[in-house]
Amino acid sequence: IQATGPERHFTGADLFSLEVAADPQISPDGSQVAYVRRSGDIMTDQFRSTIWLVDTRSSEQTPIAAGPGGHFSPRWSPDGSRLAYISSAEGGTTQIFVRWMESGEAVRLTNLPYAPGSIAWSPDGTRIAYSMLIPGESAGLGSAPDAPEGAEWADPLDVTTAVGYRADGQGYLRPGFNQIFVVPADGGTARQLSFGDYHHGGPLSWTPDGRAILFSGDLTPDWEMDPVEGEIYSLDVTTSAITPLTDRNGPDVNPVVSPDGRHIAWLGFDDQRRGYENVLLHVSDSDGSNQRVLTGALDRSINTAIWSANSRAVYVSYDDHGQTKVARVSLSGSITTVAEGLNGASLDRPYSGGSFSVARDGTLAITSGPATSPADIVLVRGSNRRQLTHLNDDLLGHKVMGEVRRMETASTFDGRPIESWLTLPPGHVEGQRHPLILEIHGGPFAAYGPHFSTDNQLYAAAGYAVLSVNPRGSTSYGTEFANLIHHAYPGNDYHDLMSAVDGVIAAGFADPDQLFVTGGSGGGVLTSWIVGNTNRFRAAATQKPVINWTTQALISDIPVFVANYWFGALPWEDQQSYWSRSPLSLVGNVETPTLVLVGGEDERTPVSEAEQYYMALRMEGVPTTLIRVPGASHGGLAARPSQSAAKASAILAWFDRYRNAPNDIME
Numbered sequence: 323i324q325a326t327g328p329e330r331h332f333t334g335a336d337l338f339s340l341e342v343a344a345d346p347q348i349s350p351d352g353s354q355v356a357y358v359r360r361s362g363d364i365m366t367d368q369f370r371s372t373i374w375l376v377d378t379r380s381s382e383q384t385p386i387a388a389g390p391g392g393h394f395s396p397r398w399s400p401d402g403s404r405l406a407y408i409s410s411a412e413g414g415t416t417q418i419f420v421r422w423m424e425s426g427e428a429v430r431l432t433n434l435p436y437a438p439g440s441i442a443w444s445p446d447g448t449r450i451a452y453s454m455l456i457p458g459e460s461a462g463l464g465s466a467p468d469a470p471e472g473a474e475w476a477d478p479l480d481v482t483t484a485v486g487y488r489a490d491g492q493g494y495l496r497p498g499f500n501q502i503f504v505v506p507a508d509g510g511t512a513r514q515l516s517f518g519d520y521h522h523g524g525p526l527s528w529t530p531d532g533r534a535i536l537f538s539g540d541l542t543p544d545w546e547m548d549p550v551e552g553e554i555y556s557l558d559v560t561t562s563a564i565t566p567l568t569d570r571n572g573p574d575v576n577p578v579v580s581p582d583g584r585h586i587a588w589l590g591f592d593d594q595r596r597g598y599e600n601v602l603l604h605v606s607d608s609d610g611s612n613q614r615v616l617t618g619a620l621d622r623s624i625n626t627a628i629w630s631a632n633s634r635a636v637y638v639s640y641d642d643h644g645q646t647k648v649a650r651v652s653l654s655g656s657i658t659t660v661a662e663g664l665n666g667a668s669l670d671r672p673y674s675g676g677s678f679s680v681a682r683d684g685t686l687a688i689t690s691g692p693a694t695s696p697a698d699i700v701l702v703r704g705s706n707r708r709q710l711t712h713l714n715d716d717l718l719g720h721k722v723m724g725e726v727r728r729m730e731t732a733s734t735f736d737g738r739p740i741e742s743w744l745t746l747p748p749g750h751v752e753g754q755r756h757p758l759i760l761e762i763h764g765g766p767f768a769a770y771g772p773h774f775s776t777d778n779q780l781y782a783a784a785g786y787a788v789l790s791v792n793p794r795g796s797t798s799y800g801t802e803f804a805n806l807i808h809h810a811y812p813g814n815d816y817h818d819l820m821s822a823v824d825g826v827i828a829a830g831f832a833d834p835d836q837l838f839v840t841g842g843s844g845g846g847v848l849t850s851w852i853v854g855n856t857n858r859f860r861a862a863a864t865q866k867p868v869i870n871w872t873t874q875a876l877i878s879d880i881p882v883f884v885a886n887y888w889f890g891a892l893p894w895e896d897q898q899s900y901w902s903r904s905p906l907s908l909v910g911n912v913e914t915p916t917l918v919l920v921g922g923e924d925e926r927t928p929v930s931e932a933e934q935y936y937m938a939l940r941m942e943g944v945p946t947t948l949i950r951v952p953g954a955s956h957g958g959l960a961a962r963p964s965q966s967a968a969k970a971s972a973i974l975a976w977f978d979r980y981r982n983a984p985n986d987i988m989e
């Protein structure tokens with residue numbers, strides 16, 4: 323059929339035209355913002371990262387690194403005359419580049435064998451510190467016979483003794499440790515500063531005299547079995563001597579030295595082996611003494627900390643009711659919100675997030691945008707906000723997007739307010755009821771909010787209303803609300819989700835006979851849990867779920883964390899809890915047609931979780947289909963635009979099959 327006009331609704335093909343702004347770095351004088359622009363590319367089926375500069379007065383944009391390859395992590399030199407970044411512009415391994423802003427000349431600074439990260443300028447602008455993984459030896463055991471000359475034999479045995487031998491997005495890890503290096507900022511030889519069989523983690527922060535670099539890590543022999551632990555260390559740039567600055571039981575990470583060198587700020591908490599803790603902003607004197615918490619009264623988790631130029635306050639970002647905000651925290655602990663409405667770079671689902679930076683005069687560059695468009699760069703000066711980029715106006719300005727409305731319902735379990743956001747089909751008319759998709763977030767300690775989501779917009783364009791709920795356990799509502807699911811997940815969150823659905827039905831938006839449910843990861847757990855508890859949904863799609871906590875605790879890339887923090891016992895010590903909280907325990911109840919979908923390279927909730935559920939549903943005679951997304955990790959399930967669009971299309975095709983089925987088929 324010939325199209326008779328432009329397509330006004332959001333389509334899967336539109337994913338290739340989306341762009342999103344990330345990692346905004348405002349220059350020290352506030353005149354320019356360097357940022358990462360991620361753009362869909364239909365020929366490579368990827369989101370490509372380039373670096374652009376936007377003038378804060380004229381909004382004029384200049385490309386900094388936009389040619390072949392990927393370009394990211396722009397970082398201003400302290401005087402703003404140069405910009406360092408990481409790039410694969412010359413092919414092969416990513417390298418550190420520096421651009422001299424006045425001349426516009428950019429040079430490759432390094433010739434590294436492995437990818438650098440966590441780049442940090444020394445305060446005098448003469449050196450750049452970075453971290454890099456240095457491969458170690460595989461644990462050997464026995465040997466193969468000697469191969470004859472010219473023979474082509476199989477790869478040698480892969481022998482490991484590591485606990486963390488796999489990681490989502492990386493697969494099976496090669497042995498090695500993250501080390502810290504320094505390279506002259508005008509070219510020269512890089513020098514390794516840290517050594518030993520421990521990870522020395524970024525971000526890195528120099529002391530103002532350039533003599534030491536602060537980093538975090540766990541340099542104790544037990545580090546592998548304690549995935550949460552971390553301390554702040556000071557590394558002497560001349561002697562490589564390491565001095566610990568913190569020593570409590572709990573993570574101490576992200577150290578930042580104040581510009582005057584008198585204080586250190588960092589993030590962390592006392593480890594109580596609970597599923598969730600607020601990450602708190604700490605400060606101490608420069609030698610680690612006089613440690614104190616500055617955000618204890620906020621009851622929110624701190625994501626990022628950046629010192630003000632006068633060293634009197636720390637700018638932090640935190641999530642509150644699904645929204646990401648920036649606050650200025652003074653050394654006396656007073657907290658003033660200075661920016662709201664940040665948006666992150668995740669495109670497929672409406673997770674809260676976002677990033678920011680601060681100029682010398684306190685001007686902020688943030689990533690922000692409405693729920694109907696991906697994040698742009700916004701400048702915030704006091705109460706003035708100015709949008710500097712409009713990356714998607716060319717595409718979305720010509721589309722009718724699904725409107726997003728905030729909802730709130732009391733949970734039938736205990737009356738607690740449960741917040742959610744409803745995406746309505748474009749062209750919604752007041753009083754009209756729609757088929758409803760309940761779309762559940764993962765984590766489970768994470769939060770949805772009024773943020774752009776390609777999944778939700780594609781479902782809405784197909785005529786569904788989509789409900790994004792923050793049930794108990796969600797972050798951004800404080801420690802008590804999050805820990806309502808401590809050692810009890812899944813559980814009463816079920817009632818919160820069903821209450822939110824009933825709230826939308828009561829408000830007249832949803833057709834009670836046309837309910838559908840989906841969700842990814844922790845949201846896949848709850849999707850499978852829901853169909854094990856009720857037949858109210860016509861069809862379900864469980865994405866990258868955990869189905870059996872015993873196998874999850876042994877096969878995923880977070881085994882010790884799952885066992886110690888989400889259960890408090892090993893699977894064979896408390897099989898009753900592991901089994902009764904596994905959706906597999908309820909599979910005998912399931913009658914809802916349930917699609918099962920997983921990334922083929924998922925190491926977080928491994929493919930075998932989805933496969934167990936698919937086979938169990940088949941054995942029970944429940945209508946099901948298994949979809950594997952080739953090459954996709956857990957975090958990268960929607961990384962390729964074609965797969966993201968095809969995934970939403972498959973879920974819609976599954977739901978449409980049962981949406982249009984006569985009622986007697988459903989009974």
Ligand SMILES: CSCC[C@H](NC(C)=O)C(=O)N[C@@H](C)C(=O)N[C@@H](CO)C(=O)O
Pocket residue numbers: 763764765766767768842843844845880883926927956957
């Ligand atoms: C120490 S890792 C804690 C688990 C981790 N949590 C978050 C917030 O990412 C995680 O990966 N959980 C997965 C089981 C999960 O539900 N992931 C979510 C959120 O990232 C997803 O949608 O993929």
